Amino acid sequence: MNTKELLLSVLMGGPATGYDIKKVMEHDVSTLVDVSLSNLYPALNELAAEGLVTFRKVEQDNRPNKKIYELTAAGQEACLRALMKGDARHRLRSEFIFILSFVPFLPRWRVKELLDQRLADTNAVLEDLDRRDAEDNGTLREGQRFCIGFGRAMMEAQRDYIIAHGAELLDSCPDENPLRAVSAD
Structure with a gap:
């Protein structure tokens, strides 16, 4: 799965901030598959531009604003298509x-x-x-x-x-x- 598909799969669990998504990718997803976090935020922006996720900005006192991302119906469909077509290979690389x-x-x-x-x-x-x-x-x-x-x-x-x-x-x-x-x- 590519980074955008992995992001969609994380959002299947519900709305999340970019920071929360990054934590899940680092601590959970990366233990299972190779993950590139360098393009996490650009990929989230691309998913939003493609209509697969939406986000709302939340203002915070004395802190930068944050975005909360959520899957759209099209995003959920795209995620399910990616899960259905995935090879589900299990590799031993050590x-x-x-x-x-x-x-x-x-x-x-x-x-x-x-x-x-x-x-x-x-x-x-x-x-x-x-x-x-x-x-x-x-x-x-x-x-x-x-x-x-x-x-x-x-x-x-x-x-x-x-x-x-x-x-x-x-x-x-x-x-x-x-x-x-x-x-x-």
Whole structure:
């Protein structure tokens, strides 16, 4: 999905300020798909010019005015068309996995560092998913609840795999930094 389609999908949740949209894009959407936030406001202006969103200006005391964006019926239709035509690919792209594919060349301390960081990141994601689940006062749609559960299952499987097999991987690593052997020549 392109940036404009992602913006429309965020607004499916209801009216929001540009700041609120940016927060959702940064914290929620970007964890699932690649997001470019550099053209967020120009894209919102284009959507308004195309009649897919409307906005109203709200004056604030001692602060800049803000705009509250809302989908039009045409915007909702455009969002649904984008969701219907999307490929819904699920890709595994990971620098972590790429780097670990070179384990025979990495010292044990580096691999341990990578595993520990991945576990910490995974646990942080699980805590965030737990928080979102706990904060649900019936406001999450069924699809959102499914996604939280799906994400939890993936993160738990990742954590469990690292815990179960990390020691084997560490045992296969050289003790010394292989670069020392190369630089000694």
